[in-house]
Amino acid sequence: MSETVLEARGVRRSFSVSGGFMKPRRALHAVRGVDFTIRRGEVVGLVGESGCGKSTLAKLLLGLMPPSEGEILLEGAPISGQDRLETARRIQPIFQDPYSSLNPRKSIGTIIGLPLRVQTDLGGAEIARRVTETMDLVGLPARVVDSYPNQLSGGQRQRVAIARALINRPSIIICDEPTSALDVSVQSQILNLLQDLQREFGLTYLLISHDLSVVEHMASRVAVMYLGRIVEERPTAGLFAEARHPYARALLDSVLTPDPSLGIPDTHLGAAFPNPLEIPAGCSFHPRCPKAMPRCCTVAPDPLRIGDGMVECLLHAPDQHDEPEEETTR
Amino acid sequence: MAEQVLEVEGLSVDIPVTGGMLHPVQEVSLTVARGETLAIVGESGCGKSLTSLSLMGLLPSRAERRARRLSLLGEELAGKSERAMSDIRGNRMSMIFQEPMTSLNPAYTIGDQLAEPLERHTRLSRREVRERAVEMLERVGITAAASRLGQYPHQLSGGLRQRVMIAMALICNPDLLIADEPTTALDVTIQAQILHLMAELQREFHAGMILITHDLGVVARVADRVAVMYAGQIVETGTAAQIYGAPSHPYTRGLLSCIPIPGRSRPGEHLGAIPGVVPSLIGRMEGCHFADRCALVEPRCRKGDIALRDGSGSGHRYRCVLDPETPATQEAPA
Amino acid sequence: MAVTDPVTGAAEAVLAPSPAARMRGRAFGHAGFVLGAVILIGIFAMALLAPMVAPHDPFDQVLDRKLIPPVWFDSAKATWEHPLGTDQLGRDYLSRLLYGARISLLIGFAAMLISMVIGTAIGVAGGYFGGRVDMVCNFIITTRLSLPVVLVAIAVVSLVGSSLSVVIWVLGLLIWDRFAVVMRAATMQLRGRDFVTAAEAIGCSRARIILSEIMPNVMNSLIVVATVEMAHAILLEAALSFLGLGVQPPEPSWGLMISEAKGLMFFDGWLIAIPGAALFLLVLSINLLGDGLRDVTAPENRS
Numbered sequence: 001m002s003e004t005v006l007e008a009r010g011v012r013r014s015f016s017v018s019g020g021f022m023k024p025r026r027a028l029h030a031v032r033g034v035d036f037t038i039r040r041g042e043v044v045g046l047v048g049e050s051g052c053g054k055s056t057l058a059k060l061l062l063g064l065m066p067p068s069e070g071e072i073l074l075e076g077a078p079i080s081g082q083d084r085l086e087t088a089r090r091i092q093p094i095f096q097d098p099y100s101s102l103n104p105r106k107s108i109g110t111i112i113g114l115p116l117r118v119q120t121d122l123g124g125a126e127i128a129r130r131v132t133e134t135m136d137l138v139g140l141p142a143r144v145v146d147s148y149p150n151q152l153s154g155g156q157r158q159r160v161a162i163a164r165a166l167i168n169r170p171s172i173i174i175c176d177e178p179t180s181a182l183d184v185s186v187q188s189q190i191l192n193l194l195q196d197l198q199r200e201f202g203l204t205y206l207l208i209s210h211d212l213s214v215v216e217h218m219a220s221r222v223a224v225m226y227l228g229r230i231v232e233e234r235p236t237a238g239l240f241a242e243a244r245h246p247y248a249r250a251l252l253d254s255v256l257t258p259d260p261s262l263g264i265p266d267t268h269l270g271a272a273f274p275n276p277l278e279i280p281a282g283c284s285f286h287p288r289c290p291k292a293m294p295r296c297c298t299v300a301p302d303p304l305r306i307g308d309g310m311v312e313c314l315l316h317a318p319d320q321h322d323e324p325e326e327e328t329t330r
Numbered sequence: 331m332a333e334q335v336l337e338v339e340g341l342s343v344d345i346p347v348t349g350g351m352l353h354p355v356q357e358v359s360l361t362v363a364r365g366e367t368l369a370i371v372g373e374s375g376c377g378k379s380l381t382s383l384s385l386m387g388l389l390p391s392r393a394e395r396r397a398r399r400l401s402l403l404g405e406e407l408a409g410k411s412e413r414a415m416s417d418i419r420g421n422r423m424s425m426i427f428q429e430p431m432t433s434l435n436p437a438y439t440i441g442d443q444l445a446e447p448l449e450r451h452t453r454l455s456r457r458e459v460r461e462r463a464v465e466m467l468e469r470v471g472i473t474a475a476a477s478r479l480g481q482y483p484h485q486l487s488g489g490l491r492q493r494v495m496i497a498m499a500l501i502c503n504p505d506l507l508i509a510d511e512p513t514t515a516l517d518v519t520i521q522a523q524i525l526h527l528m529a530e531l532q533r534e535f536h537a538g539m540i541l542i543t544h545d546l547g548v549v550a551r552v553a554d555r556v557a558v559m560y561a562g563q564i565v566e567t568g569t570a571a572q573i574y575g576a577p578s579h580p581y582t583r584g585l586l587s588c589i590p591i592p593g594r595s596r597p598g599e600h601l602g603a604i605p606g607v608v609p610s611l612i613g614r615m616e617g618c619h620f621a622d623r624c625a626l627v628e629p630r631c632r633k634g635d636i637a638l639r640d641g642s643g644s645g646h647r648y649r650c651v652l653d654p655e656t657p658a659t660q661e662a663p664a
Numbered sequence: 665m666a667v668t669d670p671v672t673g674a675a676e677a678v679l680a681p682s683p684a685a686r687m688r689g690r691a692f693g694h695a696g697f698v699l700g701a702v703i704l705i706g707i708f709a710m711a712l713l714a715p716m717v718a719p720h721d722p723f724d725q726v727l728d729r730k731l732i733p734p735v736w737f738d739s740a741k742a743t744w745e746h747p748l749g750t751d752q753l754g755r756d757y758l759s760r761l762l763y764g765a766r767i768s769l770l771i772g773f774a775a776m777l778i779s780m781v782i783g784t785a786i787g788v789a790g791g792y793f794g795g796r797v798d799m800v801c802n803f804i805i806t807t808r809l810s811l812p813v814v815l816v817a818i819a820v821v822s823l824v825g826s827s828l829s830v831v832i833w834v835l836g837l838l839i840w841d842r843f844a845v846v847m848r849a850a851t852m853q854l855r856g857r858d859f860v861t862a863a864e865a866i867g868c869s870r871a872r873i874i875l876s877e878i879m880p881n882v883m884n885s886l887i888v889v890a891t892v893e894m895a896h897a898i899l900l901e902a903a904l905s906f907l908g909l910g911v912q913p914p915e916p917s918w919g920l921m922i923s924e925a926k927g928l929m930f931f932d933g934w935l936i937a938i939p940g941a942a943l944f945l946l947v948l949s950i951n952l953l954g955d956g957l958r959d960v961t962a963p964e965n966r967s
Contacts, residue, residue, distance in 0.1 A: 049517035050488075062865050088867030101858035105880035115866045153607050164862070183373040184544065188588035188601035195598065210518060213547075217590035217597050240592055254518040256547030257591050260570035264525045264551050275487075 004076070005172050005204050006038040006061065006091070011070035013056055017277070028276050030056040032228035033070070035303070038172065043198060043205045045219030045236070047212060047251065051276055053228040054208050058176050061206070063087040075171060089119045092165040096177035098157030102149040108135075108160055109145040115168045130167060138163045138193060155186035159193065166197065172204040180211060191218060212255045216240055224248045227274050227284040234309030244311040246289050283314060291315060332363040333403070335506050335538035336385070336423075340398035343377075343384050350612040354380045356562040362506065362538035367529075369541045369553035369570075373585075375608050376559040378542045382508045385540070386425055387415040403505055421451040424499040428511035431491060434483040440467075440494055441479030447502050466497040470527060489520040493527065500531055507532065510542040525552055546589055550574055555645070558582050561619035562611050564638070568646030576642040579650050580624045618650065626652055690960045697956025703949035707942075711765035719745070720756035722763040722916045730754035734934055748938055751921070752928060757935075760916035761942055767917045768898050768946060771832055775897035776890055778836025783843020784886065790844075791851025792874055798848075805844050813838050814903065821909040831910050835897045846889050850882040884961035891954030895947045902943055918943045 013031040030053045038044050048054050059065050061072060063079045072079050079087045092115070095101040102111055113131045116122050122130070132142055138159045149157055158178065165173050178194065179187040195218065197203055209215050215222055216236055223233040224245065232245040243249040250267040268290040280287050286296040293314065301314045343355040354377045362368045370378045384395045387407070400408045402423060407415070419425075424447075427433040434443060444463040448454055454462065460479070467475035470493040483491055492512065499507055509528065513521040529552060532539050543549060549556055550570060557567040558579065566579040577583045587602025595601065606623040609615065617632035618624070624631070630651055638647040691697055710717065732741045732750045734757075742749070748757040790801030817834050824830060854860060855878075863877045902919030904910030911917035913924070918939040925935030 049519065059861075064861065064864055085867040088865060091865075093862065093865050095858040095862065097858060101862055103859040103863075103877055103881070114863070114868070118866050118868050118872070155607075161862075164866075184546065184585055184588045185373060185604040188590075189603045191590070192600050192603060195600070212518070213590045213592055216592040217595060217601070236597065250519055252592075254522045255592060256522075256545070256551050257594070258546045258550040258574060258586065258589065260550045260553075260574045262551060264529060265522050266526065267519050267522050269519050269523070 003040045004037050005040050005042075005074070006206070007073040008034050008036050008057075008061070009071045009073070010035060011057070011060060011067045011072060013053075013060055013065070013068050026277055029228055029279060030276060031060065031067070032279070034225075034228075034230055036223055036230060036233060038204060038206055040171070040204055041202045042221065043207060043219045045215035045222040046206060046208045046225060047210060047215055047222060048225035049210065049274065051227075051274060052225045053276070054225055055176065057225070058093065058174050058206075058208055061174060062091055062093055085119055088115075089168055090171045092168075092170040092173050094158075094161050094165050094173060094175045094178050097181045098154055098161050099149075099181070101161050102157055104149050107146050107148060108140070108152070111149075111160060112163045112167055115164060119168055131163075134163045134167045137197070138166070153186075154182050155189055158182060158186075158190050162190075162193065162197070166203075169201070172206065174206045174208070176208045177210070178207070179214060180209065187214075194218070212251060213257075224251065227276060227279055229284065229312065230310070231285065231313065232309070232311045234311075238307075238309060244306065244309070244316055245285075245313045246291050246315070247285050250290075332365060334361050334363050335366075335403060336360075336362040336540075337399060337401045338385065338397060339400075340396070341381065341384060341400060342396045343380055343389060343393055344396070345390070345393040347612065353611050353614075354562050355384060358559075358564055360557055360564070360567070362540060364505075364538055365533065365536050366554050367532065367539045367541055367552055369543060369549040369556045370559055371543055371546065371549045371556060372559035373544055373608070375561075375611075377562040377611075378559050379510055381559070382425070382510055382540060382542050386419055386423065386508060387412070388419075388425075417451070420447040420504075421502045422504055423506040423508065424502070424504045426492075426495050426499050426507065426509040426512045429515050431483065431488070433495060434491060436483055438482075439479060440481050440483070440486070444479070444494070444498055444501060447498065451502050462501065463497075466501050467494070469531070470494070470497045470500075471523075472497075488516055489524065492516060492520075492524055496524075496528065496531065500535055500537075503535060504537055507537050507539045508542070509539065511544070512541070513548065514543070514545070521548075528552075546585065558585070561609055561615075563619055563649060565620065565650075566641075566648040567638075568641060568643070568648075572641065572643055572646040576646070578641045578646070578648040579620075580626055580652075581620045582648075584623075628652070687960055691956070694956045694960055696952045697960055700949045700952025700954075700956055703945055704953055707765055707946055707949065708769065710762055711769050714759075714762040714766055718756075718759035718762045719747070720759045722755060722759040723914055724755060726750070726754040728754070731928075731932060733932070734938070737934070749934065751924065751935060757938060760921060761918075761939060764916040764918045764921060764939065765942070765946070767828070767911055767915065768901065768943070771828070771835065771901045771911075772894040772898040772950075774832045775835035775839065775901075776894040778833065779838075779840035779893055779897075780843055780886070780890055782837070783840030783889075784847050786840070787844040787847025787849075788851045788874060788878065788882075791848040792855055792870075792878065794852070794855070801844070801848065805841060805848075808838075808841050808844075811838070813900065817900065817904060818907065818909055821904065826904075826909050826912060828911060828915070831901060831904060835900055839893055839896055839900070842889050842893060843886070846885050847882060850885050851878055854878050854881055884957070887961070888954050888958045891950050891957065895950040895954075898943070898947060898950075 011031055011034045014027045014029045016025045017028045018025055034057060046054055060067050063084070066080060074087060074090055109131050112134060113127045116127045116130060131145065135142060135145065140156060140159050140163065144152060144156070152160065175194065179190050182190060191214065194205070198205060207215060207218055219236050221234065222236050222239050223230045224247065225231070226247050232239065232243065232248045239248065240252065243252050250269050253265045253267050270288040282298045283296045283301050286292040289296065296314055299314060301312045301317060303310050303312045304316055306316065338361070339359045341355060341358045342353065345352040345354060358381055360368060370381060372378045380389070383389055389395055397408050400406065402418065441463055444466065445459045448459045448462060463479060464475045467478055472478055472490060472493055486494065512528065513524050516524060525548065541552060553570045555568065556570050556573040557564045558573065558581065559565065560581050566573065566577070566582045573582060574586070577586055584602060584604040588604065590601060604623055609619060609622060617634065618636045621627045621631045636649050636651060638649050640646065641648050729750055730752050732743065732746050733739045734749045735742045735744055735747050746756050746758065748761060751757055751760070786801050786804060790798040816838060820834050821830060860873060860877055863873050901910055901917070902922070905917045905919030906923040908923065911920055913920060921939040922936050928935055
């Protein structure tokens with residue numbers, strides 16, 4: 001039940017990017033020390049804005065690129081020392097854009113059966129049987145097995161991607177924005193499907209999304225990421241009831257529920273753009289934080305366990321019991 | 331009652347394609363008053379973007395537009411030449427697009443692009459143009475505005491680029507602003523800021539605004555009135571309160587049940603779903619366009635053209651032959 | 665862009681034809697493609713069947729029958745025995761033209777194949793692996809682009825002597841640049857697509873990803889470049905033969921035929937016009953076919 005499937009320990013990843021013509025190369029710190037665990041049967045949501053390092057983290061977890069520092073353990077064993085196929089068999093992705101994630105020149109049956117052909121020694125007939133079975137499971141009509149991606153609708157394509165991820169029964173599926181390229185009515189079908197599959201097979205998901213409504217609906221635990229670090233992590237209900245980190249608070253406030261009696265929320269965030277090339281000193285969120293204190297500009301907060309959650313903010317540091325000064329920076 | 335900025339009656343667009351004639355917009359009628367925001371909401375392929383492009387006279391050349399009435403502040407636009415339309419575009423009506431990176435020209439500076447509509451439509455001197463550009467940038471919340479004039483689009487973040495787009499759209503003080511998915515490409519926290527800014531500027535400039543979007547959350551918070559489009563037609567229209575409080579078309583009700591709402595839809599429970607796919611809009615179509623996906627479909631739904639009928643309050647109309655059943659409890663607003 | 669989306673989005677249907685079926689439909693509706701294909705197939709058939717259809721041996725010199733004009737000339741000498749007349753050595757011009765088509769097609773095709781293998785390998789490697797590998801590939805491409813093809817070909821041929829195989833190899837080793845440049849760009853673009861990442865996440869080997877995920881998607885551009893380069897090779901062969909550095913007499917090559925006739929240009933112009941027209945038709949048909957293929961296989965790339 002509480003067996004750990006995936007664990008990240010102090011994972012960092014930086015890239016060297018061109019600084020411009022005739023300028024030295026600069027380091028882009030995409031992921032800056034991420035720790036978390038995902039237990040079997042759990043749905044963990046990972047939220048954050050573009051550029052916060054979500055997608056890099058997903059690639060690191062999938063073993064598609066090595067971390068600069070730290071370790072990723074899949075079912076207890078570090079993936080760095082593991083055979084590529086062994087990792088691939090146990091962790092699979094679902095991508096955002098089903099128009100880009102399916103090879104336009106391959107038939108649906110070939111696409112779904114690829115993991116079995118690469119990862120197992122099964123014969124053609126057995127693979128075909130498993131493909132049909134999986135297509136049925138994700139609600140794809142059997143007749144599309146010989147069709148090509150361009151003949152399917154967006155929702156059907158995403159079902160193909162789900163079938164491909166699912167066919168060799170991985171331990172965990174990383175869903176990277178699985179519905180944000182889809183229409184509302186299709187999104188609900190895909191979310192329902194992901195949920196049914198999760199219940200039926202006890203699947204484990206890491207659900208990466210910028211849509212907090214989706215995460216609230218699907219996930220039992222949520223991690224909020226900002227500029228390469230997880231700044232708050234808690235069970236969903238607790239986070240949505242009362243977020244501790246000001247950034248998590250702002251994200252939650254920005255969710256536009258379809259209620260015409262409410263106006264446009266004011267997030268009180270500064271317009272400063274979170275730039276992973278120039279990460280601010282101290283708490284990386286302080287230039288946009290409505291509750292920033294003078295020492296936030298110099299002291300980087302440490303992760304702090306509170307109850308069943310974690311938060312990384314000086315407002316909650318044990319030596320900080322006095323009321324925060326109401327100071328707004330830009 | 332406020333002055334009507336835009337009055338559209340019976341707007342249709344036909345596009346010849348291989349296999350027949352595509353009818354992406356069919357008999358759309360709408361009005362926008364000064365200071366009012368009309369949201370056109372629908373899923374991809376419903377015709378909402380082509381509706382806005384046809385209002386601007388920006389349809390692809392092979393497309394044909396028909397309208398019984400298409401007037402901007404009482405002035406009929408339907409018969410206007412391309413030349414006359416280009417005097418109006420960017421001046422009296424302007425548009426904000428979804429992706430500011432593709433709608434700003436990467437080869438020109440922000441200053442050049444802001445100056446363009448002024449140079450095209452006014453007789454201001456170069457200094458006045460520059461002053462106006464700086465003023466507009468400051469107005470949309472861009473700091474160090476004067477130094478931004480020399481920057482190129484790629485040097486700005488997505489949120490800043492969208493602010494520049496808004497400044498460009500408003501710089502000639504238009505009567506009508508059409509925003510096509512203005513915040514879809516932005517992060518949620520930036521989205522809130524941009525929506526705030528747009529609402530504020532709209533009040534200040536006293537313009538009419540058409541907001542095209544698929545996001546029901548944005549619509550609820552921003553729109554005064556809403557038009558729900560499906561397969562080329564407006565299937566329901568009314569005030570935001572009417573649409574969200576008493577959705578009467580099965581499609582509107584279906585859409586509202588599809589979205590997870592923190593605190594209202596129960597986590598882990600199934601979301602509503604609309605089975606099937608959008609029908610092909612090639613060729614003529616008989617009966618209700620939603621019939622094939624509707625759970626309540628009856629034989630009479632498939633005959634003739636379904637007209638809009640009056641709904642729960644004044645201005646609330648919907649295109650369905652069935653009497654509105656009481657909305658299911660889970661969709662009712664708190 | 666947002667402007668076109670609604671159109672295609674609305675037209676999206678579950679029963680759209682498969683890519684192959686759509687391509688067939690477009691191919692038969694494309695006038696240039698059909699015309700190019702018909703001419704090329706015609707030339708190819710003539711080359712293939714040359715021993716059967718040629719009225720005479722192309723090497724047979726009958727000196728008392730030299731310089732007979734083609735039949736449409738109003739001349740007492742013109743005869744249906746030599747429909748296109750004879751050259752200055754009395755060889756049947758039609759037979760030489762038919763056999764010459766074999767040389768042109770053989771050289772064009774073989775040189776194109778060699779350059780395709782080299783260029784594709786360099787381009788795909790650079791585009792897929794990126795980084796250092798790409799830097800090296802790019803350097804090789806740049807080096808090649810800075811060499812003038814005709815000068816290098818002339819130098820090499822005059823150094824090692826000329827023969828059919830030398831011409832093929834020299835051309836093949838020189839004209840792969842366009843393959844490399846196009847394949848590199850196409851591969852780079854695909855490299856970032858999610859289906860390649862998905863294949864990596866499934867655990868596919870690099871060879872498998874390149875061969876079965878990337879190659880099928882760059883085939884269109886590959887075929888288009890192949891036609892262009894084949895036409896290019898044929899013209900270069902003609903040029904080299906004209907300069908006396910390509911195919912050697914008495915082999916019948918169209919370039920050589922033009923060269924041999926250049927002394928009689930002002931007296932018997934048809935000697936140059938006939939192989940010249942054949943060369944023009946062949947290159948035109950290949951280019952029409954290539955242009956057609958580009959439109960047929962990737963209509964979305966048209967401006």
